Amino acid sequence: MNILANLDFSTAFKYLVPSLIDGLWIVIQTTILGFLLAIVLGLFMAIGRTSKVKMIRGILVVFLEFIRGTPLLVQLVYMYYVVPLLISIIGQLWNPGYQFKISSVVAGTIGLGINYGCYISEVIRSSMLSIDAGQTEAALALGLTNNQVLSRIIIPQALRNVVPVFGNYLVMMLKDTSLLAYISVNEILLRTQSYASQSFLTIESYTLLAIFYLMLSLPLSQLVKLVEKKMQKFN
Template sequence: MDILNHLDFATAFRELSPELGQGLLIALEATLGGFLLAVILSVLIAVGRLSNSKIIRGILVVILEIVRGTPLLVQLVYMFYVAPLLISLVVQFMIPGYQFQLNPLLAGILGLGINYGCYLSEVVRASILSIDKGQTEAALALGYTHRQALWSIVIPQATRQAIPVFGNYLIMMIKDTSLLAFITVNELLLRTQAYASQTFLTIESYTILAIAYLILSLPLSQVVRLLEKRLSTHV
C-alpha cells in the first residue's frame, strides 16, 4: 500500500504525454516507411522465388535464411553501425578519407523493411500459388505475355488475399519500432527511458508507455478482423 501511495500517474501523464506525442510521430514515420519498403520487397522476392532462374532463387533463399535466422535487433544494429563502415571502406578505394554516415531513422526504416519484407514474401508467394492457373492460361490465350499476366492479373489478386495477414504484420511492426531505441532513434521507448531516469517515476512511465502501445495496436487489430470477415465473404 505504501508503494501505491507514492505513485504519481497524474504528474507522469502530464509531463510525459508531450514527449510520447513526438515519439509517436517518429514511430509512425518509421512504421509507414518500413512497411512500404517491406511490401515492395515482399512482392519482388516472391516473384523472384517463382522465377525460372536457379541463380536468382538460390540467392534469394540465402538472403531469406540469413534474415530469418538472425534477430531483428541484431539486424538493426548491423544496419546502423556496421553497414556504414563497410560502405566507407569500399568507397575509400576510390575516394580516400570518405566516411559514410546513415541517419538513425533511415537505418531503422531499412532494417524493418528488409526484415519484414522477407517474412511477407512467403505470404505473397503462397497467395500467388493459390491463384487458379486457369486465369493465367486465359490471359496468355488473350495475347498477354507471362510477365503481363503475372503483374496485371495474378499479383493484384494475391495482394488482396494477403491484406489481412499484412495487417497483422503492420501491428507487429508498430510494436517493433521500440527496438529503434537501441540505434538512438528518439521514439516512444527512448523518450520514456529518458523521462524515467530523470524523474524516477519508473512504474508510472513504463505503464503509460505500455498503455500507449495498446491504444495504438488494439484499434488496428479490430480493423484487421473486419477486413478478414469482409474479404472472406467475397471469396
C-alpha cells in the first residue's frame, strides 16, 4: 500500500512525456522507412520466389527460413554489431585499415525492413499465385511479354489485394520499434528506461510509456480498418 500511496504520476508526466514526444520522430522515421524497405524487398523476393530459375528460388528459400526462424531482436543486434565487422574484414582485403561504421538508427531500420520484408514477400507471393492464370494466358496471346504481364497485370492486382495485410504489418512494426532500444537507438523505450533509472518512478514511467504506445497504435489500427473497408468495395 505504501508503494501505491507514493506514486507520483504528475512528476513523471511533467518530465517524461516531453522526452517521449521528442523521441516520437525516431519512431515515425524508422517505422515509415523500414516499412517502405520491407515492401520493396518483399516484392522483389516474391518475384524471385516465382522465378523459373531454380537457384534463385533455392537461395531465397534458405534466406527466408533463416530470417523467419530467428528472433527479430537477434537480427537487429546482428545487423548493428556483427555486419559492420564482417564488411570491415572484407574491405580490409583490398584496403588495410578499412573500417565500416553504421548508425544504430540505420541498422535498426534495415533490420526491421529485412525482417518484415520476408513476411510480406510470402503474402505478395500468395496473392500473385491466386490470380487467375487465364489472365496471363490472355495477355501472352495478345503479344505481351512475361515481364509485361508481371508488371502490368499480376503485380498491380497482387498489391491491391494485400493492402489490408500491409496495414496490419505497419501497426506491428510501429510497436516493434521498441526493440531498437537494445541497439542504443534513442527512441521512447530507451528514454523511458533512462528516466526511470534516474527518478526511480518505475511504475509511473512504464505505465506512461504503455499509454503512449497505445495512443499511437490505436488510431493507426482504426485507419487500417477504414482502408480495409474501402478496399473491399473495389473487390
